[in-house]
Amino acid sequence: MLQCTINGKELEVKPGTTIIEAMKLIAHEDIAHYCWHPGLPVAGVCRLCVVEIEGNPRLQIACNTQITDGMKITNQSEKVKEAVKWGLDFHLINHPLDCPICDQAGECELQNQYMKFGKYDSEMAEPKVKKHKVVDLGPRVVLDSERCILCSRCVRFTDEVTKTHELGIFNRGDRSEIGTFNGRPLDNKYSLNTVDICPVGALTSKDFRFRQRVWFLKEHQTICTGCSTGCNVKVSYNKEGLFRVKPVYNEQVNGYWMCDEGRDVYKYVNKPARLLDAWMTTAGRGEWLHPLTAAKKVGEFLRAPENKGKSVALVLTGQHTLEEYEALISFFKNEVGTDRIFHWVNNPESMNDFDGLLIRGDKNPNTKGLLETLERHGIKTEWKELIDGLSTGAIRTVVVAGPENQAVYPDFKAKVLELSKAQKLVWLTACKNEELERLQGDVTLIPLKTYIEKDGTFVNYAGLRQTVKKGLTVVANAMSLVEVAEAFKGVDVRPEEAPFKVGVGRVNNEATLQRGSL
Amino acid sequence: MFKLSEEGLNYVKSEMARYEQKQSAIIRALYRAQDENGGWVSPEVIQHLSEVMDIPASHIEEVATFYTMFNKQPVGKYHIQVCCTLSCAMAGGRELTDLMMKEAGCSKLGETSPDGLFTFSKVECLGSCGTAPMLQINREPYIENLDEQKAIQLIRDLRAKAGK
Ligand code: SF4
Ligand code: SF4
Ligand code: FES
Ligand code: FES
Numbered sequence: 129m130l131q132c133t134i135n136g137k138e139l140e141v142k143p144g145t146t147i148i149e150a151m152k153l154i155a156h157e158d159i160a161h162y163c164w165h166p167g168l169p170v171a172g173v174c175r176l177c178v179v180e181i182e183g184n185p186r187l188q189i190a191c192n193t194q195i196t197d198g199m200k201i202t203n204q205s206e207k208v209k210e211a212v213k214w215g216l217d218f219h220l221i222n223h224p225l226d227c228p229i230c231d232q233a234g235e236c237e238l239q240n241q242y243m244k245f246g247k248y249d250s251e252m253a254e255p256k257v258k259k260h261k262v263v264d265l266g267p268r269v270v271l272d273s274e275r276c277i278l279c280s281r282c283v284r285f286t287d288e289v290t291k292t293h294e295l296g297i298f299n300r301g302d303r304s305e306i307g308t309f310n311g312r313p314l315d316n317k318y319s320l321n322t323v324d325i326c327p328v329g330a331l332t333s334k335d336f337r338f339r340q341r342v343w344f345l346k347e348h349q350t351i352c353t354g355c356s357t358g359c360n361v362k363v364s365y366n367k368e369g370l371f372r373v374k375p376v377y378n379e380q381v382n383g384y385w386m387c388d389e390g391r392d393v394y395k396y397v398n399k400p401a402r403l404l405d406a407w408m409t410t411a412g413r414g415e416w417l418h419p420l421t422a423a424k425k426v427g428e429f430l431r432a433p434e435n436k437g438k439s440v441a442l443v444l445t446g447q448h449t450l451e452e453y454e455a456l457i458s459f460f461k462n463e464v465g466t467d468r469i470f471h472w473v474n475n476p477e478s479m480n481d482f483d484g485l486l487i488r489g490d491k492n493p494n495t496k497g498l499l500e501t502l503e504r505h506g507i508k509t510e511w512k513e514l515i516d517g518l519s520t521g522a523i524r525t526v527v528v529a530g531p532e533n534q535a536v537y538p539d540f541k542a543k544v545l546e547l548s549k550a551q552k553l554v555w556l557t558a559c560k561n562e563e564l565e566r567l568q569g570d571v572t573l574i575p576l577k578t579y580i581e582k583d584g585t586f587v588n589y590a591g592l593r594q595t596v597k598k599g600l601t602v603v604a605n606a607m608s609l610v611e612v613a614e615a616f617k618g619v620d621v622r623p624e625e626a627p628f629k630v631g632v633g634r635v636n637n638e639a640t641l642q643r644g645s646l
Numbered sequence: 647m648f649k650l651s652e653e654g655l656n657y658v659k660s661e662m663a664r665y666e667q668k669q670s671a672i673i674r675a676l677y678r679a680q681d682e683n684g685g686w687v688s689p690e691v692i693q694h695l696s697e698v699m700d701i702p703a704s705h706i707e708e709v710a711t712f713y714t715m716f717n718k719q720p721v722g723k724y725h726i727q728v729c730c731t732l733s734c735a736m737a738g739g740r741e742l743t744d745l746m747m748k749e750a751g752c753s754k755l756g757e758t759s760p761d762g763l764f765t766f767s768k769v770e771c772l773g774s775c776g777t778a779p780m781l782q783i784n785r786e787p788y789i790e791n792l793d794e795q796k797a798i799q800l801i802r803d804l805r806a807k808a809g810k
Binding site for chain 1: 689692693702703704705706707708711712713
């Protein structure tokens with residue numbers, strides 16, 4: 129171990145530690161920097177991370193200097209502040225300063241550092257160098273070359289993390305620009321990470337561009353439900369719903385990154401995709417009901433002596449939490465008296481695929497948790513038994529806890545068709561679906577909460593248990609499977625609400641949309 | 647589609663073996679390919695080198711665009727690079743460029759004359775300030791201590807040499 133002093137703090141670090149690592153990750157000191165990123169190799173090009181080392185007449189860059197024993201380091205001297213100030217001034221020579229229309233504004237490192245180290249008076253008489261704006265880099269990313277400070281983080285990302293090498297810095301001096309060879313698209317499954325690590329507004333996400341000012345957004349940390357990797361993420365939301373997903377560092381699971389597909393997962397949480405109330409057909413007539421009323425009616429039916437028993441089947445997907453599986457399976461085993469509980473596998477062929485970085489073929493956050501729970505309850509079934517049971521009439525009632533993320537269930541339509549052979553079909557689902565709406569006969573649809581709206585545990589591919597906490601409520605009446613199980617028992621559960629409700633601040637949302645038909 | 651000649655390919659391979667990192671051979675390879683491609687580096691050239699050297703095309707493009715010795719546009723048979731940095735500029739490099747361009751029939755820097763023979767560029771100091779003004783044609787030895795007469799004669803000689 130090496131001894132060193134950083135801004136007066138005594139520190140012990142491992143040999144090989146750089147000054148910036150010690151400052152940021154160990155001493156938690158503030159240090160200006162653009163090009164250094166803990167998940168990427170060192171470039172040392174922005175020259176903003178300068179520090180003063182005792183006995184060294186020149187300032188050194190913290191990101192590319194390793195600590196030696198007894199080193200005394202500071203970045204609080206006037207000399208350092210002056211250097212950062214001038215460094216920033218150089219970064220801004222050709223910067224367009226279009227903050228008012230820049231998506232990064234509010235979370236931009238140029239703005240942040242300038243508030244601390246600004247020189248405030250420009251001394252530039254020369255016109256700014258003009259570069260390409262609104263460059264369509266690829267299916268998900270847009271580049272504004274004038275805003276780029278050439279930190280090379282994005283280039284190092286495509287070189288070192290995805291190893292797809294799309295990006296490069298072309299030309300030289302103040303004409304240097306980020307780009308791709310011969311206009312090839314930046315098209316890899318992780319491209320949006322470049323937008324996250326870009327310290328300025330040069331790279332922006334096509335999905336998020338111009339949709340919200342970041343200071344109108346709150347953040348909630350959760351787990352991505354896009355696949356069985358279970359990347360740690362945070363969602364940005366406000367009263368209008370969710371707007372984007374970004375990765376949160378977790379060494380064990382996803383490091384600093386997440387995939388592009390996972391960024392789309394938030395879309396099904398928002399109101400337009402959701403089932404808002406329960407739909408129940410009785411004696412050929414359908415009606416909208418409060419979900420609790422509908423669930424209690426279904427519960428009464430399931431518990432009735434003439435209906436209970438092995439003629440009832442439960443279908444589960446790997447999309448819900450451990451707690452929910454436990455509650456629902458216990459109810460069906462103990463109170464309905466059936467062990468006909470089936471696992472709906474969405475893509476059996478690609479279930480074990482892995483791209484070597486993060487993306488797994490199992491597009492469910494909790495397949496492992498479901499299998500565990502089924503095993504603990506001694507349940508072993510084959511999908512074929514369900515189909516046979518339906519055609520022989522041995523199975524008459526089917527309750528499905530349908531997938532939240534229908535986009536990753538290519539067999540959704542086929543399964544709806546198969547299961548609609550049941551005399552009574554109860555479909556618990558967070559999102560609406562045309563196939564379900566089209567169903568005839570004795571059908572009940574009950575709206576579920578999504579992963580953002582409830583507490584629970586997911587078990588990822590490696591068996592790691594990760595918890596999600598409820599952050600906001602998008603559909604006020606929706607229930608979790610735990611609540612559904614209670615309601616099935618006849619309990620008057622009041623769906624617990626998350627601290628934040630989407631839509632409450634804007635009375636005009638649903639009502640205004642419906643006014644035409646009222 | 648551009649392809650290096652057999653000989654060119656061997657040259658690039660041997661250059662790659664010469665250095666610790668094959669990236670170091672990019673400049674050599676680009677020079678060779680530029681020569682074989684009529685004086686400029688087209689996207690096809692970069693694509694081909696990327697395959698031959700097994701280096702991402704974006705990395706080769708970075709080098710090709712960084713150095714001005716690699717032409718990203720087609721050039722004439724004679725690419726005339728006139729030094730216009732301080733010493734040469736003071737000794738009339740810029741005026742000589744205009745003069746020669748007029749003689750050669752080029753209206754703009756970087757544009758090739760209608761007969762396909764001449765393209766002019768103004769370049770930074772070529773390290774021969776003592777013999778200013780000076781220029782370089784393609785990758786040939788320098789032509790130094792220019793004056794108006796010498797410059798015009800130079801264009802005429804080149805034209806005669808090309809048989810036009
Ligand atoms: S686009 Fe962003 S990440 Fe890439 S070099 Fe420019 S500033 Fe850095
Ligand atoms: S790799 Fe999987 S868990 Fe991670 S962000 Fe992508 S979809 Fe989500
Ligand atoms: S962070 Fe050290 S030079 Fe950029
Ligand atoms: S200034 Fe022309 S060779 Fe140096």
